[in-house]
Amino acid sequence: MEFRTHISVQNLNVFYGNEQALKNITVDIPDKKITAIIGPSGCGKTTLLKSFNRLIDSIDGIKVSGKVLVDGENIFDPKVEVTRIRKKMGLLSQKPYPLPMSIYDNIAYGPRIHGIKDKKRLNEIVEHYLKESGLWYEVKDRLHSPASRLSVGQQQRLCLARGLAIEPEIILGDEPTSALDPKSSQRIEHRFLVLKKQYTVVIVTHILRQAKRLADYVIFLYLGELIEHGPAENVFNNPKEEMTKEYIKGIIS
Amino acid sequence: MDRRKIEENIFKSLMIASTLIILSSLMIILITVIVNGLPAMNLAMITQTPKGGYYLGKEGGILNAIVGSLYLAGGATFLAILISLPVVLYLNVYAKKGSRLVIFTRFSFDVLWGVPSIVYGAFGFSIMLFLGVRASLLGGIIAVSLLILPIMSRAMDEVIRMIPEELLDASYALGATRFETALKVVTRQAMPGILTAVLIAFGRGIGDAASVIFTAGFSDYIPYSLLRPVATLPLAIFFQLGTPFPEVQNRAYASAFILTVIILIISIVSRILARRFTKHIVK
Numbered sequence: 001m002e003f004r005t006h007i008s009v010q011n012l013n014v015f016y017g018n019e020q021a022l023k024n025i026t027v028d029i030p031d032k033k034i035t036a037i038i039g040p041s042g043c044g045k046t047t048l049l050k051s052f053n054r055l056i057d058s059i060d061g062i063k064v065s066g067k068v069l070v071d072g073e074n075i076f077d078p079k080v081e082v083t084r085i086r087k088k089m090g091l092l093s094q095k096p097y098p099l100p101m102s103i104y105d106n107i108a109y110g111p112r113i114h115g116i117k118d119k120k121r122l123n124e125i126v127e128h129y130l131k132e133s134g135l136w137y138e139v140k141d142r143l144h145s146p147a148s149r150l151s152v153g154q155q156q157r158l159c160l161a162r163g164l165a166i167e168p169e170i171i172l173g174d175e176p177t178s179a180l181d182p183k184s185s186q187r188i189e190h191r192f193l194v195l196k197k198q199y200t201v202v203i204v205t206h207i208l209r210q211a212k213r214l215a216d217y218v219i220f221l222y223l224g225e226l227i228e229h230g231p232a233e234n235v236f237n238n239p240k241e242e243m244t245k246e247y248i249k250g251i252i253s
Numbered sequence: 254m255d256r257r258k259i260e261e262n263i264f265k266s267l268m269i270a271s272t273l274i275i276l277s278s279l280m281i282i283l284i285t286v287i288v289n290g291l292p293a294m295n296l297a298m299i300t301q302t303p304k305g306g307y308y309l310g311k312e313g314g315i316l317n318a319i320v321g322s323l324y325l326a327g328g329a330t331f332l333a334i335l336i337s338l339p340v341v342l343y344l345n346v347y348a349k350k351g352s353r354l355v356i357f358t359r360f361s362f363d364v365l366w367g368v369p370s371i372v373y374g375a376f377g378f379s380i381m382l383f384l385g386v387r388a389s390l391l392g393g394i395i396a397v398s399l400l401i402l403p404i405m406s407r408a409m410d411e412v413i414r415m416i417p418e419e420l421l422d423a424s425y426a427l428g429a430t431r432f433e434t435a436l437k438v439v440t441r442q443a444m445p446g447i448l449t450a451v452l453i454a455f456g457r458g459i460g461d462a463a464s465v466i467f468t469a470g471f472s473d474y475i476p477y478s479l480l481r482p483v484a485t486l487p488l489a490i491f492f493q494l495g496t497p498f499p500e501v502q503n504r505a506y507a508s509a510f511i512l513t514v515i516i517l518i519i520s521i522v523s524r525i526l527a528r529r530f531t532k533h534i535v536k
Contacts (some may be wrong), residue, residue: 058418058422087428095419098535099424099441100442101441109424113430149532159423163426166428
């Protein structure tokens with residue numbers, strides 16, 4: 001598989017106090033593809049994902065060494081403005097967390113803090129991204145009602161629209177369907193397949209079948225170590241490492 | 254009946270009894286205040302300031318103390334919000350969780366909470382001497398705001414601490430700064446709790462007598478300046494109860510009733526406001 005690198009992780013180590021969560025990870029994440037980070041619970045999947053937008057910064061006692069290059073720029077460089085890095089990425093968390101405001105304001109929150117004040121422009125943005133996340137027709141008549149009244153599945157699509165509204169290049173998903181019912185999960189998965197035409201998508205998942213359905217590229221982590229990575233068909237059909245084989249067969253989990 | 258069932262019933266009855274004690278003390282207080290205060294209740298009480306000889310049973314009302322208490326508690330609450338909100342936002346959004354500063358600040362809230370209000374009065378008085386301010390509305394506001402600061406901060410802190418980390422992360426992930434997150438997400442999410450904290454503090458402030466004795470003084474007039482002495486309802490109750498005249502003592506109960514009604518109104522208003530914000534909260 002030929003690809004252009006979008007995120008390049010180089011010798012990344014992350015420590016929580018004395019515990020090492022990520023051990024010397026080096027991997028390139030392809031542009032405009034879906035990359036799935038798989039592995040058993042507690043293996044560092046989420047840590048790796050959250051290091052991409054530096055959300056791990058706020059965890060106490062964290063130490064990071066190594067580099068993460070996004071578009072060739074090391075995001076851990078002290079001179080880098082973290083809000084600018086985060087603006088490049090939309091995040092979907094395990095459980096949707098709508099902001100405590102209306103549906104409209106949830107989407108407009110990002111654009112507003114990044115300086116868009118024009119009402120007409122904001123209206124367009126809200127409509128556009130709600131359509132893009134497949135929520136528009138369900139909420140267009142109640143844009144000003146609280147986001148907390150939506151169902152969990154709708155909330156997750158709202159969070160997707162909210163993330164897209166800051167015009168990122170990358171979408172990060174931290175087990176984004178784990179709190180959703182099968183129908184809502186399917187919708188989110190379908191969105192990812194559409195979105196990868198324009199965005200680089202990285203998802204953490206512990207559902208192997210989901211990774212198989214979605215991923216173009218797979219990263220397998222085990223206890224903080226990168227065991228194997230490569231195009232999805234290679235990793236799933238001809239895993240090089242014994243550990244990957246066992247994980248895929250369900251022997252280790 | 255077996256032993257466990259008896260045990261269950263005994264403890265259930267004890268709990269119900271305790272609940273009844275709470276409810277009945279509220280009822281008894283209200284009844285006492287109303288029964289004793291009713292003979293003195295008239296429109297003049299809430300529309301007039303004391304005329305000459307009021308404390309001997311002559312004409313007038315306690316408008317001076319009603320307005321004074323509202324000014325004082327309102328001013329002190331406002332001042333306390335200006336200090337509490339930044340402190341709790343700092344503790345919960347900016348400061349490192351579990352750092353010594355955070356732990357020590359929370360510990361200070363608890364200690365300050367326990368400090369008797371007369372000590373705040375004395376402390377406020379010494380600050381006033383230092384600044385050259387006499388017993389006045391300003392002095393009272395300072396002393397009462399010191400008294401209610403730990404109460405307000407602690408109550409706000411409790412609700413803001415409950416906000417899930419992931420909600421803050423959702424805001425950061427959109428490229429928001431900590432300040433934007435604190436202002437637009439944290440305060441909104443915590444708004445019902447913040448309102449409750451403000452109400453508790455206001456109620457405590459308007460009802461306190463000891464902190465205002467030296468600092469606010471007392472006056473039969475409605476203050477027209479921050480530097481004038483001001484009457485307060487608790488002190489008005491105290492002075493009226495201290496007279497040997499039964500009709501003036503009844504006025505003390507009427508004043509207590511007015512104070513209770515003010516607190517009741519504020520509770521109701523804040524509940525209505527809190528409900529308006531609750532709909533946005535994501536659990």
